[in-house]
Amino acid sequence: MSQPLVAILDDEPEIRNMLSDALGEAGFRTVSFGRATEFEAALRKTAPDVCLVDLGLPDRDGLTLVHRLALESGAAIIIISGRAQVQDRVTGLELGADDYIIKPFEPAEVVARVRARVRDARPAATGGASTAQFAGWTAHFDRYVLEDAEGRETSFSHAEGEVLRLFLEAPKRLINRTQMQEALGGAAGESFDRAMDVRISRLRTKLGEDPKNPKLIKTIYGAGYIFLGDVTWR
Amino acid sequence: MSQPLVAILDDEPEIRNMLSDALGEAGFRTVSFGRATEFEAALRKTAPDVCLVDLGLPDRDGLTLVHRLALESGAAIIIISGRAQVQDRVTGLELGADDYIIKPFEPAEVVARVRARVRDARPAATGGASTAQFAGWTAHFDRYVLEDAEGRETSFSHAEGEVLRLFLEAPKRLINRTQMQEALGGAAGESFDRAMDVRISRLRTKLGEDPKNPKLIKTIYGAGYIFLGDVTWR
DNA sequence: CCGAATTGTAACGAATTCTTTCAGCGGGTC
DNA sequence: GACCCGCTGAAAGAATTCGTTACAATTCGG
Known part of the structure; x- marks a missing residue:
């Protein structure tokens, strides 16, 4: 930035x-x-x-x-x-x-x-940690692996990881679209960037969110997104 | 902690x-x-x-x-x-x-x-109170979630939240229309702003109000609205 | 009770957001 | 090199949100 x-x-x-x-x-x-x-x-x-x-x-x-x-x-x-x-x-x-x-x-x-x-x-509370726990999940950013409550692992991609990390570094705070575009290495986002939405959509799917009633990644119409859930960095 | x-x-x-x-x-x-x-x-x-x-x-x-x-x-x-x-x-x-x-x-x-x-x-702990209880409901403004007496959750939208918060912050007090327009970020539109009424109408529906006899959000003809019900902020 | 002002709400539509589908890209394999 | 496969963005259409419009319902003064 x-x-x-x-x-x-x-x-x-x-x-x-x-x-x-x-x-x-x-x-x-x-x-x-x-x-x-x-x-x-x-x-x-x-x-x-x-x-x-x-x-x-x-x-x-x-x-x-x-x-x-x-x-x-x-x-x-x-x-x-x-x-x-x-x-x-x-x-x-x-x-x-x-x-x-x-x-x-x-x-x-x-x-x-x-x-x-x-x-x-600046220093978001993540002092160099590479693993985060939240809502029963554990994200290992060093291995690109997402672990569920039972210990089963799925891997996530780079793009998904970027979005997830952004959320986990600023939990319970509103993140608006420009902010997100910037953080995602986004080319100075023209308004026709559905790419971001798609990333978020895919991440939601991976986290098993109910589309009708997401518990973790909420959309605030006209304002941005907010990540709920207590995050602990390890 | x-x-x-x-x-x-x-x-x-x-x-x-x-x-x-x-x-x-x-x-x-x-x-x-x-x-x-x-x-x-x-x-x-x-x-x-x-x-x-x-x-x-x-x-x-x-x-x-x-x-x-x-x-x-x-x-x-x-x-x-x-x-x-x-x-x-x-x-x-x-x-x-x-x-x-x-x-x-x-x-x-x-x-x-x-x-x-x-x-x-500590971004986790929102400084001010962000949860309010009233008439069997619990509104979680940090999660955009409304919880009924049985613990069932519905999410409310940004606009609904604004209205609800306004009421909950000034319970049992009259709120006149201009006051409300301003608080709702409304472009201080002149009298052709049914938008506010619609918002309130939708909120009433979500709160399960009987249109004929609203218990929580009362209309004072010619003066404004008043929110009845004891509010406890947490 | 009548008419005007005020308020409620259903229906429409614009803006915004979600999700599916498709195609290009790069990496790995044979 | 030909092929396969997962990743990623673009496009398109569906779904939400929310303001506006139009009209119904209510209140109040007379």
Whole structure:
């Protein structure tokens, strides 16, 4: 994955530019939005690593937005706000924000805090392990073998392994399509990439999922996929 | 994994106690140290999830310590410091700290920030409550599953989930139409938005409501909707 | 009780996603 | 080299999801 992507949501253009410039110089890609609705629409297609959200937007309650983001996107969320009360900060953080920066702010600090978020988002808890257990299955990525609860082994292919690993590295988090395309070595996915769906479909079959009611790999219409099940890396 | 462990390093006993108390009430286990040397010795035995480190300790350069911690321990690191300059914060964060709190601080904010660190260290445990019980139903928002009194599961879609969550978050309170439109990510469409009604209708069906006499989702003509039923979030 | 405003819902259709089928590719075998 | 075979993506059609439309049902003021 190339440079981390930071999404900026603020209604004041100057602030958007200031942040965008500072982050750009620091080596981040950025996208900016002035309204929550645009922002959310874009979020369906893009998958930022960090979201900088200004509270007090004109067209929506910012905290509600933060809450939804926290639950539905895997991105780190940093609130930027003019409200300096402790209570504001606490509720913001409780609702799922990862950090809270008070206006007026120094761009340098914002950059540093964004870096801190990106840094610890990277090492997914899989410290070099090559075997994962979940829902009665054991996946051996070193041998390309999937073992069921009774110890019977099936082998899986490289493509299937990529998808499975992606899911197992981010369990219980929403993964949207672009995110997945990128991770799958996908050529900057044009929207007509059914390939990914097919991979997922085949993986589901291999995991014995009931198509009508999948328990492990769920589809969130218009948003992406989410892998349920507790994963333990060995 | 029981309660997360927070290690506190500060040379002032009152601060150690204040933090320890506040975090203890919030359900964390804590260990406190007054000197960096003790702290490091103890670190070999215990593996805290979060370290609260006061800069400006008598016996060692705090930033060096932070740097080593960041490299060697998997714990999240939060700096607490009286030095309020932007530059201090930036270097602290660059050196590997995950957050930087300025003295004097409110215990409540520290707790909230510790929670935020613990939360994203463990993607498995969704920070906020994600399961709600009401009228014999159990809604699992993390799995998009609705469970009836006999334990039978149906999955609900994203759109249905949004409506349901909205109701469950504000039970026994009137929710007017505009409020709902906004919360549902709806492009604040003008009055020709039957979409919302349809969503609610479909949700009612899924909840097995009697159209003539809904028990859970009531319509207040000309005002909005109200969700009856006692909700318990888990 | 009548009419207008408001709300419910069935039916349609657009967008999105799932799955089957088919063909190309590469590796291995004879 | 000819053949077989599993892997993978493309294409196509089926199936979902969900908003819109149209109309039925309900409520309220008079």
